[in-house]
Amino acid sequence: DIQMTQSPSTLSASVGDRVTITCRASQSISRWLAWYQQKPGKAPKLLIYKASSLESGVPSRFSGSGSGTEFTLTISSLQPDDFATYYCQHYNDYLWTFGQGTKVEIK
């Protein structure tokens, strides 16, 4: 099975900071990676699919990059609404695997 490992587990940052979250796959997954944002008590929200495609309606300060086994989610200028937990997810047509999550906290 493919394992997805995110780092860091927790990140403390201030409004306006540039934030980068990393997701590593245990084997190559091409670009079949999505990123989600989740706030407490809410369902996850899709941000990025196919590693770098921005979902409609998602602010352009969010961007994704990578391929193969290493991927990043970048928030160019952290906003108050961005404090949340972020998950990467590998997807194909038979198995879906989430990372363990990265919590972005207020510094």
Added chain:
Amino acid sequence: QITLKESGPTLVKPTQTLTLTCTFSGFSLTSGGVGVGWIRQPPGKALEWLALIYWDDDKRYSPSLKNRLTITKDTSKNQVVLTMTNMDPVDTATYFCAHSGSIPAYFDYWGQGTLVTVSS
């Protein structure tokens, strides 16, 4: 506008079978490329994918839970049903259903989730 909503018991006893229903609107599960998945999240923990059903009735299950899960669809009612047998306290979680309109499937619309507690 795509919406999904989960329904089912909030409390089940150990060894019982859980049946959850996802009722959706704004799309048809007869349209090519469409799928509905189930994902769960234990309190304070990460998301875990459980199962997915495609428009053509193709089904996918998490390897670790495959023997306990069944996913079905009722296109006339716009519903997807997940059953999980032999429930255990470790299965306590919020259960989400989610829509995918792509192949391979990623989840672009989610229900609000329903918390299921397993306790005697």
